[in-house]
Amino acid sequence: MGAQAESTDVKGEPAAETKAIQETGRGLWIRRLIAIPMGWIRRLIAIPMGWIRPLIERIPEVWRRRLTTLAPVWTLLVVWLFFSLQTPSFATRANFNNILAQVATPGILAVGMTFVLLTGEIDLSIAAVAALSAEVSVQLYRVYGWDEPIPLIAALLTGLLCGMGSGIISTIIRVPTFMATLAMSLIAEGLTLWISRGRQFFYTEISPWTLWIGSKKIGGTGPGALRNGMMILLCGLILLIGYLVLRYTRFGRYVYMTGANPSAARLAGINTKLIVFSVLTICGFTAGVAGIAAQGRLGTALPQPQGTFLIQAIACVVLGGTSLTGGKGGIWQTTVGVLTYGSLTNGLDNFRNIDSFAKTFITGLVLLGALIVNIVFAGRAPRDRT
């Protein structure tokens, strides 16, 4: 530390003998002009960093690591604490029930998305696939008069097949998943519209199993019951299965390794194409489940996808600290991300005096702040060794 305090920082001025740079000086004034404010900013940042750095270095290493790798958890706790103190209606049983009901659908979607993002790929079709699956179910039940369980099974199969379709397009035909799933998204969206011919279906027209999944309460029918309990339970179950698969199975390990370094994974004998195909299939399946759950919760079969689903699911996964480039993260992180996202959006609803037209804007800013904290802090820390 002593040497560091004495030393003068060298920055800004290029060395005197840089012949090439000086000769190329015609555009130099632009660079100089930019360099001046940049230098001020750098110095401004350097002053507090000079005070903070020794403080940070005094924290024991174990705690530093806990602070950084668990950044998403701290964010969640801060969000909870803030809203609990600021609004009386946030920290109530009913509101927590609300949050859970609100995040159940994105939560189910986020499980599949976690698998896909861990391999370093992406699936942009989940919202459309969810809509298509739900539409298939309601059409079979209402228009063609099939009894349960056929509409439900058909819906789940639809999701599975869409995922497999994306998988085949991206692994065998070798279209990058970004484009393959974008195409799949349009296909599924178009099919939904075509099949439904733009018609909406309402409560009584939707199959009883779908309604049961989407809106069944747990714990009786009184005020103490858990609203949308079945759906919350389902989301929890899917999160748990996803966690166990990723954490403990060989397949889970292959998913991580494929994302961390695809060429090394192939060298070790992993069939990386099969892994990518599998995660897209899983993602399609969870999209199908989410479609049914959302339909049952709303009590409405819409003829078009809900645009927010895709972004919500990705936001949840990334907010938890799973890397978009693959290999890092997991379901535990996603669970934290889902809860943080739900709490943020729900928490702002509890402020009576917020202009409701500005709410989305504020949500965006708060989300950005949370993302910066979670990704920047967690990104600097070593990956936790599961």
Add this chain to the structure above:
Amino acid sequence: MSSTVLELKGISKQFRSVQALKSVDFDLREGETHALVGENGAGKSTLVRILAGVYDGYDGEFLLNGKHVHFHTPKEALNAGIGMIHQELSTMPVLSVAENLFLGRQPLTRFGTVDWKKMERIAREELAALGFSEIIVTLPLGTNSLGIQQVAEVLRVMLSGAKVLIMDEPTSALSPAEVERLIQLIDTLRQQKRSILYISHFLEEVMRVADRITVLRDGRKVDTLERKDTNINQLISLILGRQVNATLPPALPEATERDHILLEVKDLSGGVFTNVNFQVLAGQVLGIYGPIGAGHFDVARAIFGMYRFDRGTIIVDGEELPGNFSARQAIKRGLAYATESRRRSMFLDEPIYRNITLPHLPRIGGFLPNPAHELEVAVPAMTRTNVQPPDPLNPAGKLSGGNQQKVAIARWITFPPKVLIASEPTRGMDVGAKNEVLGILRTLRNEHYGVLVVSSEPETILAVSDQILVMTHGRIVAQMENKNLDKDSLMRLI
């Protein structure tokens, strides 16, 4: 006596539990070429990274031209005149030579657009001044040989105003002719009064280019010697600090069942190589030697299903591999491949044990891999290959380059394949580690497995091979028993 440009006093650096540098003093004079030598993990890379501003958390004093400095980023170091030429090339092969030379600081016209004419003119002039006037600056850099790319990297750092150039293993990927030109370039730089810090494992090269030599061992400076006062033998003993005890295990006589062919390659053609034929027998090490670009690495990749070939058959232990097979199928038939590129074969963020057990998970844990069982496999493999430091939970990226290579081989020794293909198994390694790795290959051979070693380092090929193939320009030009051969006789064949 020329003046001192750069001086380090009592530099120490700690990584987690490892003390990488222990109170090292070092100085660099104007216009001198100073070589830094030592085993893998001796602290050479750590030292130069401190100089180049990559690491900023260290103890000790750093003086540049007599003034205290402390760099926080490589950019600050470069602005102060210290430039680093990296071990792995950091140029952009698809950009033109001129663009690469001015990467990030292209000359601009008064309208703020890139001044192509000026950029190309300066690039041409500078290259000509160094004696590389044959390079066409408008072509993509990737169309040039690795040696030229290395030159471009040196020039790029120079043009950004560096007075001190740090070269970390600049020749490890170069052919002998390219090495010659690089050495000439270093002489030119020395005449321009630039100081060079040169890291290399090739002691002969060091003896040719260096004015002074500093030896590091276990994070401490052993000594700084004038080149004219020392010799290679003295350097080796200073580097190792002990007698060379990691000698190769004795070569047992070749297997009695000499006719048991484990790997047979017939008329393999594709890419740069044509009509490659050879056999690897049980209990035999076959070495393929060739200069960089001879196509022997591509042959190795082709055998492992990672390089498409046009014609030819590959037979593993009597079974022919199907057309368009994948690496997975090659592994199933009993092949294993340790690549020359660690970055492409390792998971640097993952713990070492996972790097070792990954290909064998089906055998170790079935569908539910159990870390305890994995460690039972990984730890003995790490002990056998002498990975330092031997903590299986460490991420592989924290190991030095040579130790990463040991992990890449440790992966295959618990459940040995029928034939192990090792591409450049000793690249960038010091004497001790080299012998350890070659010893492992020798042991596999003595246990009647087949080993195929592909390398551009004649020493490596000569040290372990029973049979040697020489490849040049995509063709096999000689095949012989490894008896009474030396470096000269191999190099003369190419």
